[in-house]
Amino acid sequence: MVQAPSRRDRVRAATTQEIIQTARRLLVQQGPDAVSLRAIAREMGMTAPALYRYFGSHEELLRHVVADIFTELASYVRAAIHDAAAGAAGLREAEVMAVKMIAGCRGFRAWTLEHVPEFSMIFGSPLPGLEVLREVHRDPTVDCGYQFGRVFLDLFGDLYRRRPFPIPADDDIDPALAAQLARYRELTGSDLPLGALQTFLRCWVLLYGTVSLEAFGHMRFALDDPAPMFELMLADLAPMIGLPYPLPERSG
Amino acid sequence: MVQAPSRRDRVRAATTQEIIQTARRLLVQQGPDAVSLRAIAREMGMTAPALYRYFGSHEELLRHVVADIFTELASYVRAAIHDAAAGAAGLREAEVMAVKMIAGCRGFRAWTLEHVPEFSMIFGSPLPGLEVLREVHRDPTVDCGYQFGRVFLDLFGDLYRRRPFPIPADDDIDPALAAQLARYRELTGSDLPLGALQTFLRCWVLLYGTVSLEAFGHMRFALDDPAPMFELMLADLAPMIGLPYPLPERSG
DNA sequence: CGCTTTGATTAACGCCGTTAATTGATTACG
DNA sequence: CGTAATCAATTAACGGCGTTAATCAAAGCG
Numbered sequence: 001m002v003q004a005p006s007r008r009d010r011v012r013a014a015t016t017q018e019i020i021q022t023a024r025r026l027l028v029q030q031g032p033d034a035v036s037l038r039a040i041a042r043e044m045g046m047t048a049p050a051l052y053r054y055f056g057s058h059e060e061l062l063r064h065v066v067a068d069i070f071t072e073l074a075s076y077v078r079a080a081i082h083d084a085a086a087g088a089a090g091l092r093e094a095e096v097m098a099v100k101m102i103a104g105c106r107g108f109r110a111w112t113l114e115h116v117p118e119f120s121m122i123f124g125s126p127l128p129g130l131e132v133l134r135e136v137h138r139d140p141t142v143d144c145g146y147q148f149g150r151v152f153l154d155l156f157g158d159l160y161r162r163r164p165f166p167i168p169a170d171d172d173i174d175p176a177l178a179a180q181l182a183r184y185r186e187l188t189g190s191d192l193p194l195g196a197l198q199t200f201l202r203c204w205v206l207l208y209g210t211v212s213l214e215a216f217g218h219m220r221f222a223l224d225d226p227a228p229m230f231e232l233m234l235a236d237l238a239p240m241i242g243l244p245y246p247l248p249e250r251s252g
Numbered sequence: 253m254v255q256a257p258s259r260r261d262r263v264r265a266a267t268t269q270e271i272i273q274t275a276r277r278l279l280v281q282q283g284p285d286a287v288s289l290r291a292i293a294r295e296m297g298m299t300a301p302a303l304y305r306y307f308g309s310h311e312e313l314l315r316h317v318v319a320d321i322f323t324e325l326a327s328y329v330r331a332a333i334h335d336a337a338a339g340a341a342g343l344r345e346a347e348v349m350a351v352k353m354i355a356g357c358r359g360f361r362a363w364t365l366e367h368v369p370e371f372s373m374i375f376g377s378p379l380p381g382l383e384v385l386r387e388v389h390r391d392p393t394v395d396c397g398y399q400f401g402r403v404f405l406d407l408f409g410d411l412y413r414r415r416p417f418p419i420p421a422d423d424d425i426d427p428a429l430a431a432q433l434a435r436y437r438e439l440t441g442s443d444l445p446l447g448a449l450q451t452f453l454r455c456w457v458l459l460y461g462t463v464s465l466e467a468f469g470h471m472r473f474a475l476d477d478p479a480p481m482f483e484l485m486l487a488d489l490a491p492m493i494g495l496p497y498p499l500p501e502r503s504g
Numbered sequence: 505c506g507c508t509t510t511g512a513t514t515a516a517c518g519c520c521g522t523t524a525a526t527t528g529a530t531t532a533c534g
Numbered sequence: 535c536g537t538a539a540t541c542a543a544t545t546a547a548c549g550g551c552g553t554t555a556a557t558c559a560a561a562g563c564g
Binding site: 120125198201205212216225231 | 284372373375376377378394397398401426428429432433436449450453454456457458460461462464465468469470471473474475476477479480481483484485488
């Protein structure tokens with residue numbers, strides 16, 4: 001049986017949240033190097049060691065910040081999908097699904113470009129010493145990362161069930177990959193065929209590559225404004241999942 | 253008229269190179285946080301302020317490290333392409349080109365996986381305050397980045413001239429993109445049509461996305477070993493540039 | 505009331521980038 | 535040759551960092 005949280009625990013949780021939000025504000029306003037224990041404490045009218053009541057280390061605090069960012073990104077993308085679906089009432093089902101998928105991808109990009117420091121924190125080079133922890137402690141980062149992945153996976157599954165598109169047969173999938181896809185399917189409790197999961201991951205590679213190149217500025221060697229490349233990517237992505245693209249748009 | 257470098261200048265350049273190599277060794281052996289002026293100096297039997305004779309700041313030193321890494325990566329990929337070409341003597345021209353292109357991509361991935369810290373440094377989230385400098389100081393980072401890009405661009409151009417593949421006509425390219433592609437073509441002195449450059453950048457997005465997802469571990473939410481995804485990406489990439497894939501391989 | 509727990513403090517350690525002042529060696533040249 | 539200038543390095547110091555230990559005041563509670 002789970003105990004109801006005491007008043008002190010609630011205060012504690014609230015303070016924890018304040019710390020995370022302060023850290024995010026520093027991240028956004030002054031860059032990643034400004035997210036120091038001392039700066040956060042200063043900002044909150046405390047001293048640095050006080051934060052050790054809430055987090056075991058600077059790195060643990062950062063992992064909670066990452067988790068918070070993942071959660072916000074997930075709800076942002078969910079909202080973008082939801083809004084697009086509302087705006088697409090009356091269209092045929094295939095088109096509604098296309099609108100939702102495109103909106104999810106565009107939402108991901110829009111959030112990223114508005115939150116480059118946060119994006120860097122969750123999708124850039126991993127914090128040193130993070131990977132080892134993946135399986136050890138229950139890391140909030142991992143759970144929230146999964147939660148974000150689920151937004152796209154659910155949408156993708158919805159699309160596949162309503163409007164199945166061509167996917168490779170199990171026998172056409174590299175056995176080494178198929179085994180891992182099966183594990184992933186089990187992990188997520190999905191009921192999609194392996195081929196659909198493979199296509200899902202190919203889409204994720206496309207989306208992540210395009211958006212992170214743009215966010216990190218690694219396309220500036222050629223382009224000042226990589227926005228058209230994103231649309232090109234969508235044009236590549238849509239036929240992979242049986243969607244019409246470009247859509248009949250109602251607004252630019 | 254350019255003066256011959258004096259003995260002192262040569263010593264200076266040699267020391268500069270030693271510093272950069274020491275920094276890289278620290279990066280590889282002890283991670284990005286270990287690349288501090290003090291640690292580098294310690295490693296070289298000096299004190300930290302001495303390094304200011306060679307670099308104006310810690311960040312400037314890091315930019316030179318980045319440039320050095322770019323240069324090494326470029327020559328690694330060039331060598332991989334060269335070796336593959338040597339091994340493909342006797343095949344038909346289309347197949348030779350395919351072998352070279354695939355070897356370049358595989359070389360890029362292989363180097364990355366063997367040099368994850370270095371890859372993170374040059375292709376991860378940009379160092380804070382870097383982007384503003386792009387146009388101001390002559391930054392070695394930028395030049396060496398271009399030099400790396402040229403490896404693939406040259407190979408790509410070679411391929412297109414020998415075995416033209418379908419590309420979009422100029423009129424089918426988003427005007428906003430076409431203008432930038434024209435600028436890029438001018439910058440690089442290339443003679444490729446805009447459509448080929450567009451295809452080139454789409455390939456770069458695919459390659460970068462796949463490799464960086466793998467290097468940064470952002471695919472571990474689904475796959476322990478993303479290697480099969482790389483081969484899938486190659487299978488997507490090859491038809492974009494008119495190459496047969498999979499190739500008749502001589503060794504796994 | 506007294507004891508414990510809680511949440512904070514201050515002081516300190518060793519690290520960092522950076523600057524200023526200084527020192528020793530080497531070079532340049534009158 | 536001898537002296538002045540230059541160069542490459544040093545030491546000392548500043549402020550900031552993460553982290554730890556010792557301390558302290560208030561709250562909770564028997």
